[in-house]
Amino acid sequence: MCINKIEWRIIKDRVFLLLLIIIALVSIVPLGFILYFLIIKGAPAINWEFIIAGPKPYGISGGGIAHAIVGTLILIILAALLSVPAGLSIGLFLAENRKSKLAYWVRLGVDILQSIPSIVIGIIVWSWIVKPMRMFSAFSGGMALGLMMLPVIVRSTEETVRLIPYSIKEASLSLGVPYYRTVLKVILPAGLSGIVSGILLSIARIAGETAPLIFTAFGSRFMNLDIFKPVESMPLLIYRYASSPYQDLHTMAWGASFLLVVLVLTLNITAKGVCRRWCRKY
Amino acid sequence: MVQKVLRIIDFSASYGDGRVVSNVNLEIEDNKITAVMGPSGCGKSTLLRAVNRMHELHPNATVEGRIMLKDKDIYRMNPIMLRRQIGMVFQRPNPFPTMSIYDNVIAGYKLNGIKLSKDERDNIVEKSLINAALWSEVKDNLHKRGTFLSGGQQQRLCIARALAMKPDILLLDEPTSALDPKATAFIEELIVELKKSVTILLVTHNIAQAARVSDYTAFLFLGELVEFGVTERVFTVPTDRRTEEYLTGKFG
Numbered sequence: 001m002c003i004n005k006i007e008w009r010i011i012k013d014r015v016f017l018l019l020l021i022i023i024a025l026v027s028i029v030p031l032g033f034i035l036y037f038l039i040i041k042g043a044p045a046i047n048w049e050f051i052i053a054g055p056k057p058y059g060i061s062g063g064g065i066a067h068a069i070v071g072t073l074i075l076i077i078l079a080a081l082l083s084v085p086a087g088l089s090i091g092l093f094l095a096e097n098r099k100s101k102l103a104y105w106v107r108l109g110v111d112i113l114q115s116i117p118s119i120v121i122g123i124i125v126w127s128w129i130v131k132p133m134r135m136f137s138a139f140s141g142g143m144a145l146g147l148m149m150l151p152v153i154v155r156s157t158e159e160t161v162r163l164i165p166y167s168i169k170e171a172s173l174s175l176g177v178p179y180y181r182t183v184l185k186v187i188l189p190a191g192l193s194g195i196v197s198g199i200l201l202s203i204a205r206i207a208g209e210t211a212p213l214i215f216t217a218f219g220s221r222f223m224n225l226d227i228f229k230p231v232e233s234m235p236l237l238i239y240r241y242a243s244s245p246y247q248d249l250h251t252m253a254w255g256a257s258f259l260l261v262v263l264v265l266t267l268n269i270t271a272k273g274v275c276r277r278w279c280r281k282y
Numbered sequence: 283m284v285q286k287v288l289r290i291i292d293f294s295a296s297y298g299d300g301r302v303v304s305n306v307n308l309e310i311e312d313n314k315i316t317a318v319m320g321p322s323g324c325g326k327s328t329l330l331r332a333v334n335r336m337h338e339l340h341p342n343a344t345v346e347g348r349i350m351l352k353d354k355d356i357y358r359m360n361p362i363m364l365r366r367q368i369g370m371v372f373q374r375p376n377p378f379p380t381m382s383i384y385d386n387v388i389a390g391y392k393l394n395g396i397k398l399s400k401d402e403r404d405n406i407v408e409k410s411l412i413n414a415a416l417w418s419e420v421k422d423n424l425h426k427r428g429t430f431l432s433g434g435q436q437q438r439l440c441i442a443r444a445l446a447m448k449p450d451i452l453l454l455d456e457p458t459s460a461l462d463p464k465a466t467a468f469i470e471e472l473i474v475e476l477k478k479s480v481t482i483l484l485v486t487h488n489i490a491q492a493a494r495v496s497d498y499t500a501f502l503f504l505g506e507l508v509e510f511g512v513t514e515r516v517f518t519v520p521t522d523r524r525t526e527e528y529l530t531g532k533f534g
Binding site: 165167168170171172173174175176177178181182185186189190192 | 334336339363364366367370372374376377378379380389392393394440443444
């Protein structure tokens with residue numbers, strides 16, 4: 001009787017574990033499907049011309065998405081230039097002044113900024129920059145994406161710096177090193193890999209953003225390196241091509257989607273690797 | 283007359299409303315080891331940290347009284363310059379994790395942006411590591427990370443880092459409390475060796491350690507200096523009943 005009860009419990013135990021494993025597997029099924037479709041539909045579109053050539057005039061087949069790849073890179077660089085310095089400083093401030101009132105409000109503000117819908121950020125940047133300058137531009141697109149990157153960088157910097165043992169800071173200060181040099185030469189290097197991985201993750205997050213670019217970078221059919229002119233970006237191109245009636249453009253949209261996902265996955269995996277190196281150190 | 287390198291005069295320290303050290307008078311003699319012992323929470327670490335003004339990092343820290351380094355009041359000095367003259371070693375070894383052994387030793391110069399020629403640097407690193415009794419163990423691995431060393435070696439690396447700045451006084455805040463007995467014995471030997479070149483102020487909760495290494499012993503209890511004198515005298519004929527009770531293990 002008693003033995004039976006224990007056996008019954010062991011069976012329940014196994015069933016429960018099995019259930020957990022099944023649920024865990026189910027959760028990665030959608031990702032599997034997405035990758036499968038992207039490879040089936042997108043990979044055939046990829047060839048050398050696709051990557052290095054600009055678009056051909058409508059009606060002529062062939063051509064590529066080089067202008068969108070370059071545009072996306074320009075937007076990412078602009079966004080990073082705007083958000084990395086600010087994000088690092090704010091993150092450091094929050095980590096170093098954990099309990100101050102200002103830190104509380106800044107943290108709250110950053111959290112709210114993170115939850116603002118991306119389309120709203122697009123409209124705001126449109127009214128701040130595009131309207132006064134009377135033109136769509138890569139600059140305004142970078143600004144919008146930078147605003148979206150900012151909270152991610154702030155929080156990851158704060159978390160990383162917070163994990164650095166206080167004793168290391170003490171060691172530096174006790175050698176008579178001024179506070180600002182301690183922060184720049186001891187604390188930042190100690191958290192470097194964590195901070196870098198945060199930046200990579202934030203880039204991965206904005207690389208596929210479309211909404212904030214509709215009113216800002218706007219999109220373009222030409223290769224453009226001037227940051228005060230509209231540029232194409234990969235998500236915008238995918239949106240436009242996929243909603244067009246031409247089969248050719250659909251294929252290109254799949255190809256661009258494939259490239260974009262490869263880019264984002266690479267960033268994610270690199271960030272993980274960078275972070276792991278750091279974790280091993282302590 | 284014997285040289286008193288550090289004089290603590292009517293000194294009190296508080297965190298907010300809580301007074302941790304009250305009215306301490308203490309004179310530290312040149313090239314001697316002075317141990318400050320007492321039960322946990324008696325204010326001995328705070329007293330030590332007040333000497334290089336590290337306790338100020340704590341918000342709401344306030345002090346009264348004076349601490350004189352030679353003939354200068356340290357509370358009228360720039361804390362950054364002061365800390366370059368008074369080295370400190372902490373409870374837990376804390377080498378800089380991103381730096382090699384070599385860079386750790388020279389860190390005081392490097393982080394402060396003090397320019398040295400390569401010869402000068404090599405010289406300081408070698409001398410400091412020799413003084414910290416670590417040279418023979420690491421001389422072939424100077425460019426490896428300091429965090430790969432054992433706990434005892436890391437602590438000696440931290441001592442070398444402090445010595446590299448050529449301080450007048452070396453503050454040791456329970457430097458062996460995180461180490462095993464063997465590493466502890468090694469560090470104690472080293473401390474005794476070091477007093478030839480530097481004045482040492484040692485905080486410890488280990489009574490036996492104070493007896494083994496120090497020339498003078500101060501007994502701090504509830505923030506007050508109960509007894510201070512030549513170590514032998516304090517341990518054999520304590521004048522205060524509380525010292526006797528502490529030494530015989532009635533509390534602490």
